[in-house]
Amino acid sequence: MNDADVRIDYYPTHELNGIKYRCGRVLPFGATMVPNGINFSIYSSSATSCTLVLFKKNADQAFVEIPFPKEFMIGNVYSMIVFDLDYENLEYGYKMSGPYDPASGHIFNPNKILSDPYAKAIGGRDTWLRAPNWDNIYPFRSRLVFEDFDWENDKPLETPIEDLVIYEMHVRSFTIHPSSQIKFKGTFSGIREKIPYLLDLGVNCVELMPIYEFDEYEHSKIDPATGEMLINYWGYSTLNFFAPKSGYAATGKYGMQVDELKNLIKELHKNNIEVLLDVVFNHTAEGDHRGPVISFKGIDNKTYYMLTPEGYYFNFSGTGNTLNCNHPVVRNMVLDCLRYWAAEYHIDGFRFDLASILGRAQDGSPLNNPPLLESLAHDPILAKCKLIAEAWDAGGLYQVGTFPCYGRWAEWNGKYRDALRRFLKGDSNMVGEMSQRMQGSPDMYSSRGATAGINFVTCHDGFTLYDLVSYNEKHNEANGENNQDGNNDNDSWNCGWEGETDNQDINRLRHKQIKNALSILFVSQGVPMILMGDEMGRTQNGNNNTYCHDNELNWLNWDLIKENEDIFNFAKHIISFRRSHPVLRNSQHFKNIDYMNTGYSDISFHGKQAWQADWSENSRLLAFMLDGGHAKNGFSVDNTVYVVLNMFWEPVIVELPKLASGKNWFISVNTDMQPPFDFYGVSHEVKVENQNSMIVGARSVVILIEK
Amino acid sequence: MSFTVESKINENIARLTLTGALDSSTAPILQEEVMKIIPQNPLELVMYVEHLDFMASAGLRIIIFAKQKLGTQAKLILVKPQDQLIETLKMTGLIFSVVIVDQYPE
Numbered sequence: 001m002n003d004a005d006v007r008i009d010y011y012p013t014h015e016l017n018g019i020k021y022r023c024g025r026v027l028p029f030g031a032t033m034v035p036n037g038i039n040f041s042i043y044s045s046s047a048t049s050c051t052l053v054l055f056k057k058n059a060d061q062a063f064v065e066i067p068f069p070k071e072f073m074i075g076n077v078y079s080m081i082v083f084d085l086d087y088e089n090l091e092y093g094y095k096m097s098g099p100y101d102p103a104s105g106h107i108f109n110p111n112k113i114l115s116d117p118y119a120k121a122i123g124g125r126d127t128w129l130r131a132p133n134w135d136n137i138y139p140f141r142s143r144l145v146f147e148d149f150d151w152e153n154d155k156p157l158e159t160p161i162e163d164l165v166i167y168e169m170h171v172r173s174f175t176i177h178p179s180s181q182i183k184f185k186g187t188f189s190g191i192r193e194k195i196p197y198l199l200d201l202g203v204n205c206v207e208l209m210p211i212y213e214f215d216e217y218e219h220s221k222i223d224p225a226t227g228e229m230l231i232n233y234w235g236y237s238t239l240n241f242f243a244p245k246s247g248y249a250a251t252g253k254y255g256m257q258v259d260e261l262k263n264l265i266k267e268l269h270k271n272n273i274e275v276l277l278d279v280v281f282n283h284t285a286e287g288d289h290r291g292p293v294i295s296f297k298g299i300d301n302k303t304y305y306m307l308t309p310e311g312y313y314f315n316f317s318g319t320g321n322t323l324n325c326n327h328p329v330v331r332n333m334v335l336d337c338l339r340y341w342a343a344e345y346h347i348d349g350f351r352f353d354l355a356s357i358l359g360r361a362q363d364g365s366p367l368n369n370p371p372l373l374e375s376l377a378h379d380p381i382l383a384k385c386k387l388i389a390e391a392w393d394a395g396g397l398y399q400v401g402t403f404p405c406y407g408r409w410a411e412w413n414g415k416y417r418d419a420l421r422r423f424l425k426g427d428s429n430m431v432g433e434m435s436q437r438m439q440g441s442p443d444m445y446s447s448r449g450a451t452a453g454i455n456f457v458t459c460h461d462g463f464t465l466y467d468l469v470s471y472n473e474k475h476n477e478a479n480g481e482n483n484q485d486g487n488n489d490n491d492s493w494n495c496g497w498e499g500e501t502d503n504q505d506i507n508r509l510r511h512k513q514i515k516n517a518l519s520i521l522f523v524s525q526g527v528p529m530i531l532m533g534d535e536m537g538r539t540q541n542g543n544n545n546t547y548c549h550d551n552e553l554n555w556l557n558w559d560l561i562k563e564n565e566d567i568f569n570f571a572k573h574i575i576s577f578r579r580s581h582p583v584l585r586n587s588q589h590f591k592n593i594d595y596m597n598t599g600y601s602d603i604s605f606h607g608k609q610a611w612q613a614d615w616s617e618n619s620r621l622l623a624f625m626l627d628g629g630h631a632k633n634g635f636s637v638d639n640t641v642y643v644v645l646n647m648f649w650e651p652v653i654v655e656l657p658k659l660a661s662g663k664n665w666f667i668s669v670n671t672d673m674q675p676p677f678d679f680y681g682v683s684h685e686v687k688v689e690n691q692n693s694m695i696v697g698a699r700s701v702v703i704l705i706e707k
Numbered sequence: 708m709s710f711t712v713e714s715k716i717n718e719n720i721a722r723l724t725l726t727g728a729l730d731s732s733t734a735p736i737l738q739e740e741v742m743k744i745i746p747q748n749p750l751e752l753v754m755y756v757e758h759l760d761f762m763a764s765a766g767l768r769i770i771i772f773a774k775q776k777l778g779t780q781a782k783l784i785l786v787k788p789q790d791q792l793i794e795t796l797k798m799t800g801l802i803f804s805v806v807i808v809d810q811y812p813e
Contacts, residue, residue: 057731088731088765148771150804189798249798255764256799263800 010035012083019054019064023072024079029336030118030242031092031144038087038144041079042116043329044300046106047096050078053113055091055141057123062113062138065095088255091123091141092116096299102289103311105302115295116142117304117333120340121243121258122213128172128186128247129216129231129550140215140239140294143255147344149262156348157274158384159204161410161451162585164274165522165575166529167203168459170234170554171211171248174532179558184250188257188264195271201535202575205274207351209460210235211261213243216550218285223480230480230548234460236353237285237319239294241337265346274348276386277341281334282357282393287320288313303329306364314364316357318394325358331372334358339381349386351412356389356397359404366397370404377406388412388454401444405452413441413453413526420457421468421491424517426647426699429617434645435605435624440525442589449588450525457517458531461487463544465534468492469513470499475542478553486545499542508674511537512699515570515671515678516647519701522578523643525586532556535571537564566675573679577668577703580682583631583638590630598629599660600640610657620648621696625657628706640706646696655693656704664691665704672697714740721749722813726758729766737769745776752777753811757787767801774804786811 012020024039032039040052051067068078093115098108115122119142124132132139175182175190182193191206198206218232235245249257265275284304286297289312296304306314306322313321324330341347352358359370376387391403391411400414419437423430436443440450458465463474472494476486495509514537521528532538533556540546546553561568578584590603605613606623614621623644631638642665644654651672656665666685671678680686685705688694696702710733713724721744729737744752752773756762774783784806788796796802 086731088734088768146768146771148768148775149800150771150774152803183794184798187798192798251764251795251798254767254795256767256795259767259799259801263798266800 010037010081014069016066017064019066020083021066022081022083024081026074026077026079028118030116030120031142033087033144034081037081037083038085038090039079039081040092041077042094042118042299043075043077044096044098045076045303045329046300047098047108049097051095052080052082053093053095053138054082054085055093055138057089057091060137087144091138091143093138093142094299105307105311107293107297107301109293109298112293112298113138114293114298115140115240117240117295117299118336119143119240119243120145121246121255122240123246125213125215125217126246126252126255132217145258149259151262151266151346154266154269154346156342156346156384157269157272159272159274159348160587161386161527162587163579164205164527165203165578166205166207166276166454166527167198167201167532168207168209168278168529169532170209170460171245172233172550173554173556175556177552177555177557180556181558186248187250188248188260189250192264192267195267195273198273199271201572202579203530204272204579205276205348206268207276207278207529209278210238210280210353211245211248211277212238212280213240213245215239215285216247221480223478225480226478228551231550232548233550233554234547236280236547237283238280239285241279241281241333242340262345269346276349276351276388277347278351278353279338280353281323281325282354283317283319283321283323288315291320300329303327306360306362316360316364316393316395316397317354322357322360322364324362325372326360326367326370327362331375334372335375335379338376338385339379342381342385347385349388351388351390353390354393355403356391356393356399357395359399360397364395373404373409374406377408386410401441405448407448410452410454410527412459413437413444413455415444416441416453416455416524416526417457418491420517420520423620423645423647424513424520425491425493426620426649428620430647431613431619431622432615434622438520438524438624439590439603440586446589451527451587453526454529455521455524455526456529456531457521458534459529460531461545463490463492463542464531464538464540465514465517466510466537466539467542467544468517469510470494470539471542472498473542474544475499476545478543479545479548486543490544509699511564511567512671514567516645516699516701518571518574519669519671519703520645522574523584523641523703525584525589528578530571533560536560536568566678569675570679573681574669576682581631581638581641581705582636583626583628583641586631586633588633594627596627596629596634598627600625600627600629602627602630604657606657608652608654610655621646621652621654623654642704642706644696644702646698646700646702649698651695651697651700653693654696654702656688656691659691659706663706664688666707667702668705669701669703670697671702672700710736712737712740714744716744716747716749719748719750721747721752722755723753724755728761729759729769730761730763731765734763734765734769737766738772741769741773741776749777749781751782751784753784753786755786755811756792757789759789759792762792762795767795767799770801770805782806784808784811
């Protein structure tokens, strides 16, 4: 021990088998490096005793087990400093003694070694799908990490949310396919290598599907039909909320996953790309009463989980258990976790999986004023983070439009997705609703502004965009569940043939429908999100729930850029168009008046005749004009934009609104045209021949700008 | 696998020649050498790593440690690192903290 480093109160008072230790500090929870030692702190409301178990890395047996003396306990917290440990080569866990009475919610087992809920790294799945030792007495081991990453001047970007273009992606799927042609496929480093692609596409925010440590082997099985192994591929089942997924790091086998992830975030920030994490706080990997005891169950089952009066697990997540998020102790853990990711990893925001669960009371009933959601909304460290809710859960709570927001929370707008899909395939009676959705859903978010809604047409759950226009029904046979899993209400239309076809007319229509969907998405007020690969026509062969496949059903095939070059070019254009035109990115709703005295109201609606929108049941045409003088709610100036959405199956002649003297309409997008005439790049728009009217093709979108 | 480090310092340049495998068991040897050198305030710390066959995270931590102890004015130079080490430095962002060269006069 180096005497110069020793605080006056950091000296050992106890010794066991040559290991020196003393009473620790109760905060912070977890394992923390202190001069010449490590401070361990953990709590349990019902344990009667606790033992610290220390392993050398990957060793079969612990090298010491140190029971916490009673005097090391304050309240329900056990804390201890152990000196002279080789923290590079250390794994730790706990044994907890206490009552075993499942009906009362207690399932203590003094022989079980438990992972620390506050561990910053977890060992056991260091390399993706490397077969573990199934006889390991402690399979998911808590480890320490170093917080010495050099961030230089990096900080979260704080991009205004209305300016974001979100790209939802899976870390492994993005680059694991051989066609990615990079060195470290399927890893955080792989994303870093592809930053030039993200810049070329034009997105400025990536939303990473779960990167908290999970067990890809959880519920793994061999599909009897194909012989293929089905695994927990997506990772919506958390082992630990503070630890990044080691198997997503090329350096995970060296224990450098934290540095690799931080380096990715730093490089993304350097390129003005934000990072959102898809976080799963609604349940854990411990399942129901038949599931494994890994951590929370053995430490404080009754605190961490919502239990029925009989001691079984409530299952609002559809995955076996439900985290007891509004218990004050669990609430603090969630808050500590998000603060840690915001402060230590410079994360720009979070998307909360099945977030409605976070608003349920301990007995499962929905709360009017959920303390967790309120705490997150008002937390000083999270103050600039985006907070986005998936505002429903598997227990039937659907809160899109009504999620408790505290002036902060945004939502995945599921109603936007549903309306866009139905409008796109030509359903009747959709023009009215679509007009609300593309305005940022003022009917749902009247007091919350246009940015309360994250608009999307596809996400990881459900069809890809290509499949949305290629399949009427889901085809999930490969999931080994007799096609019973996945959503049945897809609002999809196959354009005349189920699945792949050589019919050129059908394929042309599918490409057009994809461009139509992207056009509607990117001219809508609110925050657009696209799913990885939709920009190049990625297919999952009609499978709308590919959670279990580590194969081409999920992997992004980069050759599609060439194969569907027109879709890719169009996607780049429409993203660029949105980012070039502030009139598309208002934070507040339209007022439907001319409050800037430009001669036009901020938004006006039209139909076949200018100024005469057709809201009738059988109308499938919606046209609207966004006045450039009202861009960014009047704080910016832009070209006026005119959008015609004709989802009718026949072409229509549309009268164009007259512009001020000297101004003309120019074409930016016409999805009815074959490439390369389906769009004209920003600043290269082509003047409309007849300024009074134009033919808008069947199932087509036209976007004009005034110059 | 064994690990050796030879060190010498003159004219504000410290030179460390590393051979073998640098892991958690051998990293303290390097750390000790770095600790000896730092008080002499070198302007350059040169690590000859061509014959370093393996560097685990513990070794990378010593690089961070050395860089932090050297301060912003001094350079940390790695001479002829093997490809795997360069890749690891790239992936973890440490590449920006060091200067990599193919040769440096002994």
